[in-house]
Amino acid sequence: MALELKAISATNYPTLGIKETERVCKLIDVSVCIGCKACEVACQEWNDTPVEETYPYTGSYQTMPELAYNFWNLIKFREVELGGSFGWTMAKYQCMHCADPGCLRACPAPGAIVQYTNGIVDFVQENCIGCQFCVTGCPFDVPRLSPKSQKVYKCTLCSDRVAAGLEPACIKACPTGCLQFGTKKQMLEKAMKRVRQLKAQGFSQAAIYDPPGVLGTHAIYVLPHGDRPEDYGLPRDPSVPWIVSLWKGPLKTVGNVVLLGGILTAALHYLKFGPMRAEEKTRG
């Protein structure tokens, strides 16, 4: 399952991927997550990201306050009111591998972010210049800058493992079947089945989280309370910010017109009127 490029940041020429590739997908069935953090550990182990000093206990069952450049997979813990009663939510949080990735659109460094035909969005640190425009472009607030290397890091969906035909490390570690991996089609089918089961169990708002604002993601969720994604730490209607589209689209044209038009106008002015020579004016 070799990886083929679909999109490259800051690059105009088309990619050469010609094969039809199945899109891969991670399914996160929040209803069966027990918050054991096996996936967090597996992620750190496989990706060789060091374990940081633990934070003082803050009364939360969350390992870290948020994602970090060396911590790509976080089980968000929340105390919420769900369906009229008090409850806990445990929901895995990581890069969503958007079909329309705001990070890639915003990135100015050629080749620093790539999207493979199988849907994985990967950062190529070698080409990254640390500007953090991807952080601004990402509707899920995922990429994180390393203060040491001045490069940005995030979940790779274990592109290295997937390329070798293995499932991502977090999937392998999950003991409850909360995390599953396969093609997007398979995962959507499974998710639909789970939603039907949950509805039958009385979770009338159960739903799949596969936000259309970013043309769908390659990490999708089954949420028992699908009408309240915020309670799981997920944005309601994520989409690439319009400012990013404006900035990489029409404003670019305006900039080109000002730069090239300005130089051209100056050149034409010079040819038509020439320089304003002092001697001529004093004589006149």
Add this chain to the structure above:
Amino acid sequence: MVRETQQVMKPKRQKKSVVKETEAVLVSSAEIERYNLRERLVHWTVAISFLYLLLSGLALYSPRLGTWLYPLLGGGTNIRIWHPYAGVLFALAVTIMTISWRRCLWMYPEDWEWMRYSWKYITHKEGVPEAGRFNAGQKLLFWVLAFSGLILLLSGIVLWFREKFSRELWLASILAHEIFAIVAMGAIIVHMYMGLFASPGSLRAMVEGKVTEAWAKAHHARWYKRVMGIS
């Protein structure tokens, strides 16, 4: 201004101008100090930091320009690290420029009047009112650049220390940074064209500090009269 009157330079090529009899040539051979050393240092600090900002900004923005500009300006990651420091240098230098030239650059009523003739000025027609040390076009161009600089500085600080600000503010700052970068780029093209090509003698003014009397009379007649003590 009285001080400037005394700085009138000794005519240099006296002999030559005696040979050519026309008065215009005689006049043009005398030299007047236009920018003292401090003014020139401030100007070139502004200019170099601005050019670095513009080129590194373009490199950060546009992939095509980026590939050949990146190595020229210090390499991708370095550009990203240096760009904001160049911004701070630029802001400081422009502040000094603004303070020391506040009187020369202020838009007085006669400057607004001058603006009504700007098309005549652009098309080299007669009848443009006499200008002081700077004409109204130069002044307005300066204010456009200074105002853009202020917005670029403020939005740049947000993008520099983005952890300290909200996502909405990042987005607004990116937009503002972009728009005013384009405005400043447009303004600097005009300024560089005027300084380098359209007005011979100007570049010498900013490099050597001196202009000929003819240049002063032709471009900045009111200033010329003031410096020469002609009322």
